[in-house]
Amino acid sequence: MSKSLIIAEKPSVARNIAEALNIKSRKDGFIEGNEYIVTWAFGHLLQLYDAKDYDKSMSSWRMERFPFIPEKFRYKIKGDGHNRAAIDKGAEKQINIIKSLIHREDVHKIISATDFDREGQVISDELFIHLNVNKPIYRLLLNEWTEDEVKKGMENLKLNSEMQPLQDAGIGRQLADWVIGINLTSVATLRYGGTGKERKTLNIGRVLLPTLKIIYDRDKEIENFEATSYYKLTANFKSKDNSEFESLYYENNSEKFDEKEYLDKISTALVDKNGLVIDKEIEKRKEYPQPLFNLSNLQGYITSKYKGWTSDKVLKVAQNLYEKKYITYPRTASVVLEESLMGRAEKVLYNLKKGLPYEDDIKFLKSKRVFDNSKVESHSAITPTYVIPKGLSSEEENVYTAIKNRFIMQFMPVAEFEETKITIKVNDENIPGEFISKGKVEIIKGWRIVEKIETKDTILPLVEKGETLQVTHSKVNKVTKKPPKYHTEKTLLRVMETCGKEFKEEREDDESNSEEMMNSILSGFSIGTPATRAETIKKLKDIGYITAKGKSLTTTDLGRTIVEIFPAKELLDLEYTGRLEKTLSDIERGKFKKVDFLDLIFDFTKQSVEKIKNDNSMLHKFNVEIPEGAEEIGKCPICGNAVIEGRKGFGCNNWKNGCKFTIWKDDKYITSFGKTVSKDMVKLLLKNGKVGFRNLKSKKGNTFSAYFKYERDEETGYFNWKIEFID
Secondary structure (H helix, E strand, C coil), rough: EEEEEEEECHHHHHHHHHHEEECEEEEECEECCCCCEEEECCCCEECCCHHHHHHHHHHCHHHHHCCCCCCCCCCCECCCCCCCCEECHHHHHHHHHHHHHHCCCCCEEEECCCCCCHHHHHHHHHHHHHHHCCCCCCEECCCCCCCCHHHHHHHCCEEEHHHHHHHHHHHHHHHHHHHHHHHHHHHHHHHHCCCHHHHCCCCCCCHHHHHHHHHHHHHHHHHHCCCEEEEEEEEECCCCCCCCEEEEEEEEEEECCCCCHHHHHHHHCCCCCEEEEEEEEEEEEEEECCCCCCCHHHHHHHHHHHHCHHHHHHHHHHHHHHCCCCCCCCCCCCCCHHHHHHHHHHHHHHHHCCCCCCCHCCCCCCCCCCEEEHHCEECCCCCCCCCCCCCCCCCHHHHHHHHHHHHHCCEEEEEEEEEEEEEEEECCCCCEEEEEEEEEEEEEEEHHHCCCCCCCCCCCCCCCCCCCEEEEEEEEEEEEECCCCEEEHHHHHHHHHHCCCCCCCCCCCCCCCHHHHHHHHHHCCCCCCCCCHHHHHHHHCCCCCCCEECEEEEHHHHCCCCCCCCCHHHHCCCCHHHHHHHHHHHHHHCCHHHHHHHHHHHHHHHHHHHHHCCCCCCHEEEEEEEECCCCCCCEECCCCEEEECCCCCECCHHHHCCCCEEEEEEEEEEECCCCCCCCCHHHHHHHCEEEEEEEEEEECCCCEEEEEEEECCCCCCCEEEEEEEEE
């Protein structure tokens, strides 16, 4: 009997599939039934070759060996996490199991059931490439691992060949990051990382550096902030029923004043005065709940609400909930659901609302705020599934509850309030302006009851237009403008998600759903993907480029230095990185070719390597001892190390680290004047910056005297001779 082999991304997902298809016979590395065999990977079982696997000489880093770009990229079994030189034995065993299952005579069809995203596609496709699979391959595309969805998905399999654009984007990203990372990390470390045992590896990456730059820019903004102050005047008014409220003084639509003395005079004039309510405006307003979570918004919400949480931790917990069938796929950029999911969402809502104190207020409705195909790219927003969780850890409870509550809120009554603005005029020629009070009154609590969100708004007493109020008190306050706040993981994720575009937010905790922001996110114009951003922030901490102080993120000395000295400035540019990510997104949509993208990456890498090789900004930090028996002729004008004599010239002893200062003994310019480059000449040149010659012969045969200077062209980096005639 012919069977189909299903390959899942992880063992937990394989168990979910086997359970849904009623496959029960457990074997070593797979589960077998009558029609199906289910096996699994452990994420990536393979990795790209290291540079030294292509060429043994690359095992030691030498500047002249870069840029290094293989003609054909190859995969190998991934390395052991604790010993990089060794193969991961677990991965090796599982690959052999998968290989033997693929080659079984009764297996006629292979079904890839890895996650439906760029990385999931690569995890299975790199296996198929490595194992040279030639049996028909199909793709199971699911957003959740519940029994209903698995069965539905198995009835709607696609050919894996239809996923070629997704594979191209995934492998394009993989190769681009390898080429940029290997080349620029190596040459940056050789150029800037120090020498010998003190050498520090400087990690350079396509997503790493622009993220570091975001934090650096905020740090500099805070550093360069100059505090400015202004003054404001507040007065307390009492109504006829003795209710008091505060009001703010305005002139020409502004409450900010430069001179305290001016407001002091008005404050004095207010004593024993009355004010007349000259205008009262009441506007009814609606407040909708924040949209459903995408991964970045979920990470931002949890990291700002709970102490000690990082984006990376939020993703791990969400991934666990996904694999346990409690939530849908978490690595999504969308904050709405596909319209085809209305029936499923209604079933989930029905399950979740049972027994809640506000159950009667929860009503399923077909709203564009929740269901909108035009705002979904690949995956819908994160929601609970119909499976009610049991035995959650406290961390899982935090994340699940946030997702559940955000989902329920979408189907609750809209919160409504009245916004009141009262304008008061004090009849005194010394008080030309008006006092304005603003307040809100909650009419319908609506969705805010779900998380017991209390209003912090001012509530004004009932006063009417034409009413006279008594001034009871006034004061002048100094207001000093505060510097910007350090980035937190929440604010950093927002900038990464939208590539630095600014979006006006209604409230401090608002995850704005503006059209502009959604278009930016859905076009793929961002830094990294939902799946990789948390990992990027964690890596920046791990390698010592940034540090966390409470929830605040700030650059370290090393991080600041990297930003300031790194010569391939495109890699620090949010726009450039955003365009690369947008190109990957276009490859995924079939609008751009992988080969063209990689040509761009290879050209960029070659140019960047040359820029780093020719950068002398950090050479002075190397203090190189001169070889035994050598004599120091003078100090190198580039880096301050010793200039010593060699067979063909006089050069800097710091040449191994890239200092190119050299004066050749047979220098054609000097010999054209009938002179030679000698040790004494070089000594004088390095000491005084110039050296004098007499009896020089011009081309016309005239004799003259001149000083010779050896000066560096800042644009090209090369030294040239300059003559200064002596009368």
